[in-house]
Amino acid sequence: xxxxxxxxxxxxxxxxxxxxxxxxxxxxxxxxxxxxxxxxxxxxxxxxxxxxxxxxxxxxxxxxxxxxxxxxxxxxxxxxxxxxxxxxxxxxxxxxxxxxxxxxxxxxxxxxxxxxxxxxxxxxxxxxxxxxxxxxxxxxxxxxxxxxxxxxxxxxxxxxxxxxxxxxxxxxxxxxxxxxxxxxxxxxxxxxxxxxxxxxxxxxxxxxxxxxxxxxxxxxxxxxxxxxxxxxxxxxxxxxxxxxxxxxxxxxxxxxxxxxxxxxxxxxxxxxxxxxxxxxxxxxxxxxxxxxxxxxxxxxxxxxxxxxxxxxxxxxxxxxxxxxxxxxxxxxxxxxxxxxxxxxxxxxxxxxxxxxxxxxxxxxxxxxxxxxxxxxxxxxxxxxxxxxxxxxxxxxxxxxxxxxxxxxxxxxxxxxxxxxxxxxxxxxxxxxxxxxxxxxxxxxxxxxxxxxxxxxxxxxxxxxxxxxxxxxxxxxxxxxxxxxxxxxxxxxxxxx
Numbered sequence: 001x002x003x004x005x006x007x008x009x010x011x012x013x014x015x016x017x018x019x020x021x022x023x024x025x026x027x028x029x030x031x032x033x034x035x036x037x038x039x040x041x042x043x044x045x046x047x048x049x050x051x052x053x054x055x056x057x058x059x060x061x062x063x064x065x066x067x068x069x070x071x072x073x074x075x076x077x078x079x080x081x082x083x084x085x086x087x088x089x090x091x092x093x094x095x096x097x098x099x100x101x102x103x104x105x106x107x108x109x110x111x112x113x114x115x116x117x118x119x120x121x122x123x124x125x126x127x128x129x130x131x132x133x134x135x136x137x138x139x140x141x142x143x144x145x146x147x148x149x150x151x152x153x154x155x156x157x158x159x160x161x162x163x164x165x166x167x168x169x170x171x172x173x174x175x176x177x178x179x180x181x182x183x184x185x186x187x188x189x190x191x192x193x194x195x196x197x198x199x200x201x202x203x204x205x206x207x208x209x210x211x212x213x214x215x216x217x218x219x220x221x222x223x224x225x226x227x228x229x230x231x232x233x234x235x236x237x238x239x240x241x242x243x244x245x246x247x248x249x250x251x252x253x254x255x256x257x258x259x260x261x262x263x264x265x266x267x268x269x270x271x272x273x274x275x276x277x278x279x280x281x282x283x284x285x286x287x288x289x290x291x292x293x294x295x296x297x298x299x300x301x302x303x304x305x306x307x308x309x310x311x312x313x314x315x316x317x318x319x320x321x322x323x324x325x326x327x328x329x330x331x332x333x334x335x336x337x338x339x340x341x342x343x344x345x346x347x348x349x350x351x352x353x354x355x356x357x358x359x360x361x362x363x364x365x366x367x368x369x370x371x372x373x374x375x376x377x378x379x380x381x382x383x384x385x386x387x388x389x390x391x392x393x394x395x396x397x398x399x400x401x402x403x404x405x406x407x408x409x410x411x412x413x414x415x416x417x418x419x420x421x422x423x424x425x426x427x428x429x430x431x432x433x434x435x436x437x438x439x440x441x442x443x444x445x446x447x448x449x450x451x452x453x454x455x456x457x458x459x460x461x462x463x464x465x466x467x468x469x470x471x472x473x474x475x476x477x478x479x480x481x482x483x484x485x486x487x488x489x490x491x492x493x494x495x496x
Contacts, residue, residue, distance in 0.1 A: 008383045009064065011240075012324060014248065014271040015171055019385055022270065024239045030066045031234035032058060033268075035226060035243035035251070036128070038075040039109035040094035043116045044291035045314065045329060046244075046277040046284040052315055052430075053274040053323035053386075054242045055122040059428050060382050071233050072125035074113075076106035077132045077209050079222040080198075089219065092209060102209050103132070116294040119311040121430040127233050131225035135211045138220040138228050141262055142199045142213075150261040154190040156202030156216040162195045165257045171271060172249035197254050199224050223254035227267070231259065241268040245275050246283070274323045279304075284329065292329070306331050312431060313338035319388040319429060340396070341431065347399040348421050348432055354406065354414055361410035368413075370401060371420050378424050388429065395425045395432075407485060407493050451482060455491050458484075 010019040024030045034054045037047060051072075058070050079090045095102040114124070131138075142158050145151035150164050162168050162176060169175050179195045188194075198221040203210035210217045230238055236259075243252060252271065259267035277284040284291050292302050300308030317337035321327045374394050381390035398421055405414065425432030454473050461469040474484050477493070484493050 009060075010383060010385055011270055011272060012385045013269075014273050015268070017173075020270070024066070025235075025237065025269065028065070028067060030061050030068045030240065031238045032061075032068060032070050032240045032242065033226070033230040033234060033238055034070070034072045034125075034241075035247055036073040036075060036125075037109075037113050038079040038090055039106045039113060040090045041109060041286055042293040042295055043113050044284060044286070044293045045297065046291065047113075048116075048120060048294060048314055049277050049318050049323075049327055050242075050244050050274050051117055051122050052120060052318045054272075055120075055430065056319070056323075056388060056428065057240075057242070057272070057386060058123060059430060060386065063423075063428050069127070069234065070123070070125045071127045071129065071230065073226060073229050074106075074110055074128055074130045075222065075225065076103070076110070076130050077135075078201075078220045078225060080201075089207075089209065092207070095208075106130075106132075112295075116311075119298070120294070120315050121312060121433070123430075129229045129233065131220065131229075132209070134225065134228050134232070135220060137232060138224045139200070139211075139213050141224060141228055141258065142220075144262045145199065145258060148261065150258075151199055152192065153215050156218060157190060157198060158200040158215055159191055159196040160199055160254065160258055160261075161192060162197070162257065163193055165261050167260070168195075168257050169253065171253050171256055174249065174253075197221065197223060197250060199258065223251055224258065226251070227255045227259040227262075230255075230267075231263075236263045236265045236267075238268055240270045240272060242272045242274070245273040248273055272323075275326045278326050278328045281328070297334075304329075304331055306335070309334055309338055310341065312433070313341045316341040316392075316431060319392050319431070322389060323386060343399055344395055344425065344431060345433075347402045348418070348425075350406070351402050351414060351418055351421070354409075355411060355418060358409060358411040358414050361412060363412040363416055364409060367401070367405070367409070368416060371416055374398060374401075375420060375424070378428075382428070391424070391429060392431075395421070395429070398425075406483070451477065451493050455484065455493065459491065 009022045011022045012018070013020050032054070034051075037043060054072075058068055061068050076091060077089065080087050089102075091102045091106055095105040098105060100108075117124075142151060145160065146153065146158065149161075151158050151160050169179070176193075176195055200213060200215060200218050200220060202216060203218045207219070210219050230241065241252070241255075248271075256267050279290045282288060282290060292304060294311065294314065296302040297305065297309050297314060298311060300306075313334065314337070317334055318327065320337060320340075374397055377397075378391050378394040381387040381394070384390075398417065402417055405417065409417075421432050422434070426434070454477060458470045458473040461467070461473065477484060482493050484491055
């Protein structure tokens with residue numbers, strides 16, 4: 001497929017609040033920035049929903065033929081415990097609790113994050129910049145905003161003057177007056193306006209993570225880093241910016257304000273936001289202490305879990321819901337997703353085993369037609385704002401088709417089915433794994449010959465009306481995981 005075919009792709013743009021046909025700034029190339037984790041703890045299921053959702057977006061754009069540059073940051077400094085620019089840096093607070101250096105803590109949980117994402121089959125970002133590695137650029141952006149009159153310094157801290165940026169609130173649909181009236185916190189005496197946000201924070205002498213700046217020793221605000229890193233690697237205006245719905249305000253709203261004020265240019269063309277994972281109707285998150293880490297789910301070590309789950313069962317659960325819909329977690333839902341994942345894995349495993357012993361011959365044209373229809377159904381779903389639920393149902397259609405071909409299809413026919421499984425289920429959805437073939441194990445050619453001998457013995461027993469022996473042969477094969485099917489063309493076999 002070429003990028004010309006991709007013009008039908010419709011994405012819901014949070015900025016315009018409608019689905020729009022996606023067209024990149026530069027033909028054939030797409031720049032995507034996704035807000036990465038604040039690395040002060042292990043990733044949980046809420047993180048998984050966000051990063052699997054945007055992983056599928058990146059995969060599908062590449063499937064359509066685009067050259068994608070995927071940037072996902074690591075927040076290792078600057079994210080305060082209170083979104084109102086008060087409280088401690090989350091990294092520093094966690095580091096003090098564990099009695100380690102903040103950067104040691106950040107390293108530990110950064111490695112843990114990538115380990116979890118690898119196990120979820122999320123493709124690694126092309127660039128994973130760290131906030132602490134871009135402090136110079138952040139200082140320069142603050143300097144620009146001060147010089148242009150959009151920011152002001154007080155006691156070594158610098159704040160963005162929201163009243164100067166008339167478009168503030170255009171992403172979240174809020175206006176400044178309502179925000180001020182609805183403020184539930186005591187405004188900082190340093191701020192001109194309660195909704196002004198910190199670009200640079202003055203550091204106390206005992207604050208470990210601090211840098212010299214024109215305003216004294218300090219550290220950057222949380223919102224600043226994403227603007228700087230997105231623009232550094234993708235340009236002043238980027239195609240797609242993604243993140244969790246909970247970050248739409250204030251984080252993304254502040255990104256827009258500081259970026260567009262500095263550059264006098266649109267910051268992001270398409271804003272995409274994934275909805276959250278909930279537990280009993282409440283957002284899953286560390287602040288509510290109702291989260292389940294991906295490591296706990298894989299080990300089955302949590303009071304809400306009845307067993308250990310494969311990471312791809314979690315991915316399956318996420319794909320069953322739309323990225324913009326909330327996903328209410330339960331062990332029963334994860335168990336059902338695990339069963340569905342196993343059905344797909346077993347079908348692909350059996351298909352590839354048959355493929356090794358199948359005879360050569362032309363591709364069944366009826367099957368080829370069915371495959372074309374399934375591919376079209378898959379692309380139609382994905383072009384409709386990444387409807388992974390319907391796209392996933394196409395894999396189950398492929399499972400059913402595979403079961404009808406057991407023991408009777410040519411190598412070419414089975415290969416065409418396997419190719420579609422790999423392309424749609426592997427390359428795009430990230431569910432179908434090439435390792436399944438290895439996990440099957442054994443010498444399939446030898447197995448095929450032995451099964452053939454037993455089928456002949458069973459046929460001879462039936463011809464001699466020794467049905468007990470014939471049934472015994474079928475039972476022994478069934479216990480070995482092999483199913484016999486009597487067809488007009490003879491007895492065929494397949495793996496369970």
